[in-house]
Amino acid sequence: MTEIDFQLLVEQYYLPLYRFGLSLTHQQSEAADLTQHTFHTWALKGHQLRDPTKAKTWLFTTLYRKFLAEKRYADRFVDSETELLFVEPAPFPSAMADVLDAGTVLRELHTLEDRYRAPVTLFYLRQHSYREIAEILDIPIGTVMSRIHRGKAELRARLGGTDSARRQRAMAPGKEAGYG
Amino acid sequence: MDKSEPSPPLKIYRAEQSSEEVAPAETDKETVPAQWWAGEQEFDQLIGLKLQSTPVPGDLKSRLLEIPKVTSFPRTWVRRLLPIAALLIALAVFFGSWRGLFQPSVSLADYRAEMVSFIRIDPVLEMEAPDLSRITGFLESAGAPSRLRLPQKLPQVLPPLGCRILHFRGQHVTLICFGREEGDLVHLFVVNRAVLPRLRESDKAIQYRAEGEWMTATWVEGEQAYLLTVEGDRAKLEKYLTSS
Numbered sequence: 001m002t003e004i005d006f007q008l009l010v011e012q013y014y015l016p017l018y019r020f021g022l023s024l025t026h027q028q029s030e031a032a033d034l035t036q037h038t039f040h041t042w043a044l045k046g047h048q049l050r051d052p053t054k055a056k057t058w059l060f061t062t063l064y065r066k067f068l069a070e071k072r073y074a075d076r077f078v079d080s081e082t083e084l085l086f087v088e089p090a091p092f093p094s095a096m097a098d099v100l101d102a103g104t105v106l107r108e109l110h111t112l113e114d115r116y117r118a119p120v121t122l123f124y125l126r127q128h129s130y131r132e133i134a135e136i137l138d139i140p141i142g143t144v145m146s147r148i149h150r151g152k153a154e155l156r157a158r159l160g161g162t163d164s165a166r167r168q169r170a171m172a173p174g175k176e177a178g179y180g
Numbered sequence: 181m182d183k184s185e186p187s188p189p190l191k192i193y194r195a196e197q198s199s200e201e202v203a204p205a206e207t208d209k210e211t212v213p214a215q216w217w218a219g220e221q222e223f224d225q226l227i228g229l230k231l232q233s234t235p236v237p238g239d240l241k242s243r244l245l246e247i248p249k250v251t252s253f254p255r256t257w258v259r260r261l262l263p264i265a266a267l268l269i270a271l272a273v274f275f276g277s278w279r280g281l282f283q284p285s286v287s288l289a290d291y292r293a294e295m296v297s298f299i300r301i302d303p304v305l306e307m308e309a310p311d312l313s314r315i316t317g318f319l320e321s322a323g324a325p326s327r328l329r330l331p332q333k334l335p336q337v338l339p340p341l342g343c344r345i346l347h348f349r350g351q352h353v354t355l356i357c358f359g360r361e362e363g364d365l366v367h368l369f370v371v372n373r374a375v376l377p378r379l380r381e382s383d384k385a386i387q388y389r390a391e392g393e394w395m396t397a398t399w400v401e402g403e404q405a406y407l408l409t410v411e412g413d414r415a416k417l418e419k420y421l422t423s424s
Contacts, residue, residue: 010244019234032240039244105230124228156223 004052010039013059016125020060023121024067026110038063056127060136064118100159108158116151123148286349288376288387288398294348295369295407296391298355305357308342315343315356324352325370329401334358334408334420338366351375360410366420369407376405386421388414397421 017038021031041062042055049058109117122133133148134141307318312335319326324345338358346353346369354370373379379400386399397408397417410416 006248007245010241014241014244015232015236018236018240019231022234023231028237032237032243035240036244036247039247043247100226100230102230102234105227106234109231121231124224124231126228126232152224155227159227 004046004049004055006039006043009042009055009059013056013127014039016127017059017063020118020121020125021063021067023106023109023117024064025071026106034063034066037066041066057132057135060122060128060132061138064136104159108155111158112151112154116147116154119144119147120151120155123152286376287378289389291348291371291376291405292389292391292396292398292407295346295353295355295367296394296396296409298346299365299367299394299409303344303355305342306344310339310341312340312356315340319343319345319354322352325354325372325404328354328356328370328404330368330406331421333422334366334368337420341365349375364411366417367409369409371405371407373400373403373405379405388417390414 014035018031018035021034022028025031025034038059042059046055046058049055109121112120118137119133122128122136128136130141130144130148134144137144139147307315309315309318316326316328322345335358338360341357341359343357344355346355348371351372351374354368356368356370358366358368360366379398383400386397389396389398391409394409394411395414395417399406408417408421
């Protein structure tokens with residue numbers, strides 16, 4: 001197996017890992033601790049990884065498991081997916097783009113239910129395929145897709161304002177049937 | 181039926197509609213998903229950019245890069261030490277073989293002297309039993325030489341008292357004590373013949389040698405070398421070893 005350069009690994013993944021941790025914990029210190037723990041674990045056990053191409057998934061999985069272990073959130077996750085129906089996303093006012101900042105996005109991400117927050121964050125970090133997210137979170141790929149869809153819809157509603165979205169849809173009833 | 185033609189139930193509502201009225205609805209149905217998709221992409225891009233612009237503690241990277249310095253790297257160390265370890269092992273094997281090849285063979289005299297020196301201090305028996313089969317059972321379970329082919333007279337004339345397992349050059353040596361009617365003891369040592377390479381299977385003839393005040397008798401039987409000792413002269417041993 002090719003030896004993976006530790007420094008290269010840090011440079012490649014410490015930012016998304018920290019941001020993933022931050023979205024999970026909403027605490028900078030905890031996110032930094034999670035990131036450090038992840039690379040520390042890599043330093044100790046990374047050599048056991050047989051496939052170097054799995055290093056990225058391994059890092060995110062390690063961070064997520066550490067988060068679950070510390071917060072003991074695992075038993076709070078609901079495995080059954082009852083929300084598989086298509087959820088119409090609320091229109092997002094383009095004006096919001098100008099006033100949105102990273103802090104707001106993170107804050108709203110953190111208000112999402114646990115089960116949506118992790119997949120949605122991993123999705124927006126743009127580091128992973130659906131399959132990789134499924135591996136990291138140890139859930140089926142279909143569940144990942146549905147949680148991302150639901151999570152994004154909720155996030156969009158929170159950021160854009162659900163009421164205004166409903167009003168807009170009420171004013172244009174002809175468009176309801178188009179994608180309802 | 182083409183796309184513009186309503187299905188039978190819908191004809192109730194669309195009967196009055198002209199094809200021109202239907203057409204914009206069809207157009208709308210195609211553009212709305214496209215608009216939705218574009219909006220979705222825009223939203224995703226925006227959130228992704230915002231999330232990826234989240235500030236990160238300035239010292240985090242340097243702290244992370246310090247980790248290898250404070251963490252042991254088993255693999256790295258193993259890799260670095262492996263050639264050294266391999267070299268040491270090779271040297272050990274080489275010199276071990278060398279030593280084995282050129283080390284003087286253990287002589288029968290050495291073996292004899294060491295065994296006699298042991299019984300001089302009146303050893304404590306590990307297992308006491310007047311029954312030879314129990315003794316050999318114990319020896320067998322301990323991995324010591326136990327399948328004995330003793331001179332016929334020996335167990336008939338001398339009652340066994342017990343046994344002890346000794347070690348000579350890394351090999352088990354069986355010691356069985358027999359009680360003489362005079363009150364003293366006869367000691368029988370049995371060891372794998374391989375420990376005494378100078379002994380051959382053909383050396384079946386009994387060799388008598390005095391070791392200080394002790395008389396010893398040595399012979400080979402199969403893969404085992406036997407050593408019988410008694411405090412006294414040769415005659416004391418001969419009567420147990422001769423067939424007459």
